[in-house]
Amino acid sequence: xxxxxxxxxxxxxxxxxxxxxxxxxxxxxxxxxxxxxxxxxxxxxxxxxxxxxxxxxxxxxxxxxxxxxxxxxxxxxxx
Ligand SMILES: [Zn+2]
Numbered sequence: 561x562x563x564x565x566x567x568x569x570x571x572x573x574x575x576x577x578x579x580x581x582x583x584x585x586x587x588x589x590x591x592x593x594x595x596x597x598x599x600x601x602x603x604x605x606x607x608x609x610x611x612x613x614x615x616x617x618x619x620x621x622x623x624x625x626x627x628x629x630x631x632x633x634x635x636x637x638x639x
Pocket of ligand 1: 615
């Protein structure tokens, strides 16, 4: 009898991918419901603009939102 490394039962192997897939699906659905309204506006050319809140320049990759006054601010403002 050889005592090899214990391999996990196949059930274990199968369960993980399934869970991940489920999670991804949830995320996708969330994005869809959120996405249509404001998300596109958030992708406007905010680079070069100033954040109305912290006064810093907004980098091209930063997520921004429009303020009520028509300016921009970081979606997650460091200020
Ligand atoms: Zn800011």
